[in-house]
Amino acid sequence: MIKRFIAYYKPHRLLFFIDMGVALLASVLAILIPSMVRTLLNTHIPDKNIRAIVISFLLMLLIYLVKMVFEFIRMKWGHILGVRMEYDMREDIFGHIQKLSFNYFDNTKTGHIMSRISNDLNTIAEVAHHAPEDLILSVFLVLGSFFFMFRFNAVLAFIALAPLPFMLLWGIKYGGKMRQGFRRVRRKIADINSTVENSVQGIREVKSYANEDLEIEKFENVNIHFKMAKEKMYTIMGIFYSGFHFLSDMYYLLVIAGGAWLYLEGRITPSDIVAFILYVNIILNPIQRLMNFTEQFNQGAASFERFTEIMDIEPDIEDRPHARTFRPVKGKIQVDHVWFKYSSSPDWILQDIHFSVAEGESVAIVGESGAGKSTIVSLIPRFYEPQRGTISIDGHDIMDLKQRFLRENIGLVQQNVFLFDGTIRENIMYGRPLADEEQMVEAARYANIYDFILSLPDGFDTYVGERGVKLSGGQKQRISIARVFLKNPPLLIFDEATSSLDTESESLIQEAMFELSRDRTTIIIAHRLSTVRHVDKIIVLNKGRLVEEGTHGSLLQKEGFYHKLYTKNLI
Numbered sequence: 001m002i003k004r005f006i007a008y009y010k011p012h013r014l015l016f017f018i019d020m021g022v023a024l025l026a027s028v029l030a031i032l033i034p035s036m037v038r039t040l041l042n043t044h045i046p047d048k049n050i051r052a053i054v055i056s057f058l059l060m061l062l063i064y065l066v067k068m069v070f071e072f073i074r075m076k077w078g079h080i081l082g083v084r085m086e087y088d089m090r091e092d093i094f095g096h097i098q099k100l101s102f103n104y105f106d107n108t109k110t111g112h113i114m115s116r117i118s119n120d121l122n123t124i125a126e127v128a129h130h131a132p133e134d135l136i137l138s139v140f141l142v143l144g145s146f147f148f149m150f151r152f153n154a155v156l157a158f159i160a161l162a163p164l165p166f167m168l169l170w171g172i173k174y175g176g177k178m179r180q181g182f183r184r185v186r187r188k189i190a191d192i193n194s195t196v197e198n199s200v201q202g203i204r205e206v207k208s209y210a211n212e213d214l215e216i217e218k219f220e221n222v223n224i225h226f227k228m229a230k231e232k233m234y235t236i237m238g239i240f241y242s243g244f245h246f247l248s249d250m251y252y253l254l255v256i257a258g259g260a261w262l263y264l265e266g267r268i269t270p271s272d273i274v275a276f277i278l279y280v281n282i283i284l285n286p287i288q289r290l291m292n293f294t295e296q297f298n299q300g301a302a303s304f305e306r307f308t309e310i311m312d313i314e315p316d317i318e319d320r321p322h323a324r325t326f327r328p329v330k331g332k333i334q335v336d337h338v339w340f341k342y343s344s345s346p347d348w349i350l351q352d353i354h355f356s357v358a359e360g361e362s363v364a365i366v367g368e369s370g371a372g373k374s375t376i377v378s379l380i381p382r383f384y385e386p387q388r389g390t391i392s393i394d395g396h397d398i399m400d401l402k403q404r405f406l407r408e409n410i411g412l413v414q415q416n417v418f419l420f421d422g423t424i425r426e427n428i429m430y431g432r433p434l435a436d437e438e439q440m441v442e443a444a445r446y447a448n449i450y451d452f453i454l455s456l457p458d459g460f461d462t463y464v465g466e467r468g469v470k471l472s473g474g475q476k477q478r479i480s481i482a483r484v485f486l487k488n489p490p491l492l493i494f495d496e497a498t499s500s501l502d503t504e505s506e507s508l509i510q511e512a513m514f515e516l517s518r519d520r521t522t523i524i525i526a527h528r529l530s531t532v533r534h535v536d537k538i539i540v541l542n543k544g545r546l547v548e549e550g551t552h553g554s555l556l557q558k559e560g561f562y563h564k565l566y567t568k569n570l571i
């Protein structure tokens with residue numbers, strides 16, 4: 001894992017070395033000051049050597065100026081190093097997630113993906129530069145300070161060593177507790193967010209059941225926990241800081257007391273005591289940094305581990321080594337004794353499904369809800385792969401084709417249309433981003449949505465809102481039909497909306513759909529009588545099995561399962 005982490009430093013190694021070099025030099029410079037003050041007090045001032053005094057002050061001024069420049073570099077470029085590594089990781093993880101299969105998304109919460117991409121990467125970026133910086137700065141400042149202190153006065157240096165373990169222990173114990181508290185608070189904020197999100201998204205349900213009070217109660221519950229977590233955190237924070245500051249004060253007191261005792265014994269000069277006090281001042285900051293280091297490092301390591309967990313997930317569906325394309329695609333589909341189950345459940349969802357669709361033919365799939373209609377059509381673009389059996393297009397097994405090629409040749413109109421947050425134009429253009437305005441307008445015309453778009457004040461530039469909330473179901477579906485018109489694939493999969501649309505929308509959609517399916521091989525998951533009457537063939541599914549096949553008329557005559565669906569008004 002360390003190797004993988006270091007790999008992210010590599011492209012930015014120059015920045016890394018500059019950052020570390022500057023941190024090191026800044027600590028060396030900081031250590032020099034007390035020693036110079038001591039020489040000033042011990043020698044130059046008693047000697048009334050004005051020249052040496054002035055030179056010392058000028059030198060100190062120069063050191064402070066250089067330190068300022070170093071600090072600027074460390075602050076700016078250290079953080080930029082973190083940001084650039086974060087950028088690389090974010091690109092990598094987003095690109096990887098794009099490649100993952102439906103199976104992954106079926107079993108992963110969106111919130112988790114979001115927090116990997118935002119919180120975790122943020123933490124890693126901070127740790128990536130702060131951890132090595134802190135380590136170098138602290139170790140050098142502490143070691144360097146003690147080097148001088150031991151040179152000046154070994155006894156007092158030993159006295160100055162004594163409080164260190166206590167301070168570190170204090171910091172590790174309460175610092176750790178404090179960060180646990182912070183984490184608890186963050187989790188509670190996440191609970192608050194998801195409660196608000198759920199309630200706002202489901203506001204129609206809330207109101208229609210008049211359950212506002214219930215929602216308020218639920219919210220109060222998480223809000224109280226948030227309040228308690230925060231109060232507890234501030235308690236620990238109070239203990240930590242007051243304790244740490246008390247220990248710091250005691251540190252000064254101890255060094256001054258030790259200095260006074262040694263002075264009375266005639267074993268130290270006042271200027272050495274001053275130098276010691278200045279060194280204590282320098283040491284306190286790195287001690288705090290060192291206390292942070294372990295926790296910060298652990299947190300960073302945990303975040304990076306979660307990052308690698310996702311990066312290590314192999315997409316279930318990948319192109320085979322010699323995956324092919326072919327041209328022209330005519331559109332004959334053959335589904336050959338296909339068996340399928342989802343990875344999350346042991347039950348077969350499709351059993352021995354066998355049928356074919358000739359070039360340019362329209363086929364409707366009908367069946368009760370849960371029969372497996374959506375599942376079978378999701379196998380054709382290879383969103384999932386069957387465990388047994390094959391599916392082929394124009395005689396080519398889809399497993400041997402390039403996924404990209406396969407999906408470029410299939411147009412999919414989903415039942416629950418997803419529109420991207422953007423304009424109508426952007427959403428239609430999604431079908432073929434390189435299309436020109438004219439082609440886009442033509443697609444809208446074919447999809448029976450052109451007049452509606454023109455009636456809007458902003459026309460094609462109208463924002464559709466998140467997931468297209470500002471449009472009706474029928475309008476959204478027609479936009480998604482326009483998208484497929486623009487894509488113009490030889491194969492079409494159409495999942496008809498089950499929820500009833502108003503009659504006008506319904507007929508506009510059906511017209512658009514028939515227009516779209518002309519000269520294309522089409523598979524429709526059908527819920528309407530008016531649809532099944534128009535198709536060349538109907539396939540009837542029952543509990544994952546294909547039970548009947550034929551035209552509307554012939555199937556009715558048979559008086560079998562289709563007839564039952566028909567009489568129960570299920571189509």
Ligand code: ADP
Nearest residue numbers: 106342344349368369370371372373374375376
């Ligand atoms: P239909 O489209 O005919 O209503 P589906 O193909 O959606 O039926 O579903 C068939 C069965 O597969 C149902 O029992 C459903 O619960 C299950 N199912 C659908 N999608 C998934 C999935 N992503 N993971 C696990 N089971 C699923």
